[in-house]
Amino acid sequence: MKWQGGRRGGGIEDRRGMGGGAVAGGGVGVLILAAIGYFVFGIDPSTTQQVASQFGGVGAAEKGVEGTPQDQAGQFVDVVGANINDVWTNKLNGYQPPRVVLYEQGTPTGCGFGQAAMGPFYCPSDRTVYLDLGFWAQMEQQLGASGADFARAYVIAHEFGHHVQTLTGASQEVQRAQQRASGQAEANRYSVALELQADCYAGVWARNAAAVSNGQVALEPGDLEEGMKTANAIGDDTLQRRSGGRVTPEGFTHGSSAQRVEWLRRGYDAGDPAVCDTFGSV
Numbered sequence: 001m002k003w004q005g006g007r008r009g010g011g012i013e014d015r016r017g018m019g020g021g022a023v024a025g026g027g028v029g030v031l032i033l034a035a036i037g038y039f040v041f042g043i044d045p046s047t048t049q050q051v052a053s054q055f056g057g058v059g060a061a062e063k064g065v066e067g068t069p070q071d072q073a074g075q076f077v078d079v080v081g082a083n084i085n086d087v088w089t090n091k092l093n094g095y096q097p098p099r100v101v102l103y104e105q106g107t108p109t110g111c112g113f114g115q116a117a118m119g120p121f122y123c124p125s126d127r128t129v130y131l132d133l134g135f136w137a138q139m140e141q142q143l144g145a146s147g148a149d150f151a152r153a154y155v156i157a158h159e160f161g162h163h164v165q166t167l168t169g170a171s172q173e174v175q176r177a178q179q180r181a182s183g184q185a186e187a188n189r190y191s192v193a194l195e196l197q198a199d200c201y202a203g204v205w206a207r208n209a210a211a212v213s214n215g216q217v218a219l220e221p222g223d224l225e226e227g228m229k230t231a232n233a234i235g236d237d238t239l240q241r242r243s244g245g246r247v248t249p250e251g252f253t254h255g256s257s258a259q260r261v262e263w264l265r266r267g268y269d270a271g272d273p274a275v276c277d278t279f280g281s282v
Helices: 027-039 045-054 072-091 135-141 149-168 170-180 184-212 223-233 236-242 257-270
Strands: 012-014 065-067 099-102 106-109 112-115 121-123 128-131
Touching: 012 072, 072 099, 072 149, 072 184, 106 128, 121 149, 128 149, 135 149, 149 170, 149 184, 149 223, 170 184, 184 223, 184 257, 223 257, 236 257
Parallel strands: 012 099, 099 128
Antiparallel strands: 012 065, 106 112, 121 128
């Protein structure tokens, strides 16, 4: 993926190296596969507070260094995030960018105490994307996802997709629908639709990345396939098999591997968020 030389947005809050508080018992290594099946690429907003309490409650606010990080990984997040914002500024009237926070192990958020074991996540309460960049290595080494730049950009774009859903009201509608749901299986179906839409939005961004950056940020041959490899690796059915359990579709919260690949591809092929109505079959 081409990204070096792309526009930097600045405004990244870098909390890495600040400690972040205690990690829940067992550490990230123990938690990652247990938690990842539910939290890969975004927390369901309706359960955020519940999970935060399990992981230690709300911590005191902390403030990192704002701007463009100096390391390559941080610069990558800044360039990709700026490009995603440029795409959505063109696609969504009144779009306002989310905040982006980089952290290690754990950090206080507007939704409670966030941990790396939860994967990258978006907090709707403070409209912030939280990224522990160590997740990329976990994603590749433990989950069999791609280590390519676009696979990592897909993670970021998916979380920005949750921000778009907050701006459009889709997230809030899902919360209300889940409250009315007759049971957990029905509530989970709404969660799946929300997550697949965020995948589709990631595809929309990828298709439009080059156009808004004069080609400075752009997919190269093979990049889309690496993204779909990652989408396949983090489907609920694949994660359930990896954890040694049986596949239980009623427990899906993010969608099957096939669904995640399909909606990422749909968004990319169309380049238009109008094709991302994943709620029709819920």
